[in-house]
Each structure stands twice: as C-alpha cells, then as structure tokens.
Amino acid sequence: MSSRRSRSRQSGGVSRITEDQIGDLVSKLQQLIPELRSRSSDKVSASKVLQETCNYIKNLHREVDDLSDRLSELLASTDTNSAQAAIIRSLLM
Amino acid sequence: MKQSSIKTRFTYGFLRTLKRLPKTRAKSSSFSPEEISKRCRIIKLATDASMASAVGPRRAWSRALIRRVRSQRRQRQRQWLVMRRTRRGERKKGGKEVGGGGQTDSLRKLVPGGETMELCTLLGETAHYIKCLTTQVQVMRNIVDLFSN
Numbered sequence: 001m002s003s004r005r006s007r008s009r010q011s012g013g014v015s016r017i018t019e020d021q022i023g024d025l026v027s028k029l030q031q032l033i034p035e036l037r038s039r040s041s042d043k044v045s046a047s048k049v050l051q052e053t054c055n056y057i058k059n060l061h062r063e064v065d066d067l068s069d070r071l072s073e074l075l076a077s078t079d080t081n082s083a084q085a086a087i088i089r090s091l092l093m
Numbered sequence: 094m095k096q097s098s099i100k101t102r103f104t105y106g107f108l109r110t111l112k113r114l115p116k117t118r119a120k121s122s123s124f125s126p127e128e129i130s131k132r133c134r135i136i137k138l139a140t141d142a143s144m145a146s147a148v149g150p151r152r153a154w155s156r157a158l159i160r161r162v163r164s165q166r167r168q169r170q171r172q173w174l175v176m177r178r179t180r181r182g183e184r185k186k187g188g189k190e191v192g193g194g195g196q197t198d199s200l201r202k203l204v205p206g207g208e209t210m211e212l213c214t215l216l217g218e219t220a221h222y223i224k225c226l227t228t229q230v231q232v233m234r235n236i237v238d239l240f241s242n
Contacts, residue, residue: 018213025216032223047196053219057203060226064140067233072133074240075114 022046029053100228102147107232110139138165144229154218155225157206 026046030036033056036044114132142162148155197215201207204219 054199068136
C-alpha cells in the first residue's frame with residue numbers, strides 16, 4: 001500500500017520536474033532568437049518561441065544556401081590561393 | 094566546447110574543401126552553368142560536412158548530420174549502379190514515444206536527427222544547433238567578403 005502511494009507521488013514529482021526543465025529550455029531558446037531576445041521581460045508563449053525558432057532556423061539555412069551560391073560564382077573568377085592566405089591570416093588575428 | 098574552437102575547425106575544414114575544388118583551365122568554362130551548379134552542390138555538401146566534423150560526435154544533431162553526410166557520399170558513389178530513392182522515413186525506429194505534439198513537428202524536421210528525439214533533448218539540441226549555424230553563417234560571410242575584394 002505504502003509502496004503504491006510513494007510510487008504515484010514519485011511519478012507526479014517526475015512530471016513536474018520535466019515541465020520545469022522544458023520551460024527552462026524554452027526560455028534558453030528564446031534568448032538565442034534575436035526576434036524574441038528583446039521581449040524577454042514579457043511572457044512569450046512556448047508555441048510562439050517554437051514558431052520563431054523554426055523561422056529562424058529556416059532563415060539561417062536559406063542564408064547558407066545563398067552564401068554557397070555566391071561562393072561558387074566567386075570561385076570561378078578569383079585566384080583562390082592568395083585570397084585564402086589573406087583569410088587565414090585575418091581569422092588568426 | 095567553445096564556439097571559437099568550432100569556428101576555427103569549421104573554417105579550416107571548409108577552406109580545405111574549397112581549395113580541393115576542381116580548378117577550371119580555360120577562363121570561359123569557369124562560367125558555364127553546369128560548372129557553377131556542380132561547384133555549388135559541392136560547396137553546399139561541404140558546409141554540412143565541415144560543420145559535422147568541426148562539432149564531432151558530441152551532440153545528437155551532429156551525429157545525425159555525420160550520418161546524413163556519409164549516406165549522401167555513399168549515394169553519390171552508387172548512383173551509377175541503380176536509381177534508388179532513399180526511404181529514410183520508413184527506416185525510422187518504430188513505435189518510440191516522442192513528446193511535444195504538433196507544434197514541435199516542424200522543428201523536428203529542421204534539426205538533424207530531430208525526428209526521434211525526446212522533447213527535452215530536442216530543445217537542447219536545437220539551442221546548440223542554432224549557435225553552430227550562426228557561427229557557420231558568420232564564417233561564410235567573412236570568406237565571401239574576402240573573396241569579393
């Protein structure tokens with residue numbers, strides 16, 4: 001009898017911890033998204049954070065694709081070796 | 094793992110791939126649409142591969158990305174054998190309970206390996222994935238700027 005009670009209390013406790021964990025993770029995500037970072041004082045709903053996260057990731061993917069396109073055109077017409085040396089030097093500074 | 098070391102490893106790996114791109118001989122052939130689209134495909138694969146190896150197997154999303162890069166390489170090698178459609182969705186582990194409901198479905202498709210993650214894991218992996226994507230965009234922008242001058 002007592003074991004059953006403690007088990008049910010345990011399962012209730014575990015689900016409460018997980019909800020807090022999720023709320024924590026959602027607010028961490030909110031900090032990463034420029035759209036929502038400034039609004040951290042207001043209550044932003046979890047679904048809004050997830051929606052904006054998806055949009056942000058899609059934008060980043062699109063930017064990577066655009067930059068890849070530009071790079072492939074640039075590499076057709078540039079002397080890569082001297083430019084690469086300059087890049088490595090500037091990144092190491 | 095610091096973003097600065099991921100940034101450095103991604104930069105070197107990505108530049109190394111760019112260096113290995115087939116050099117065109119005649120100036121005219123550099124601008125043919127086939128050349129450009131082929132180079133573009135190689136570069137897009139390189140962004141995934143360089144990021145996956147820069148982060149390594151320490152995150153679930155990077156492990157999924159490494160698997161994706163490897164299967165894409167194997168696919169290209171086998172393309173001359175048979176035209177096979179990969180049915181990645183059907184090869185998923187069946188019956189695993191994943192939480193989150195409809196709102197997380199689109200997020201799962203965007204994060205590598207997201208389809209089978211628990212909700213807690215998905216949120217943590219998403220945060221790291223966003224940080225690394227931002228680094229990747231930063232580095233690629235710098236490279237494009239430097240090549241443009």
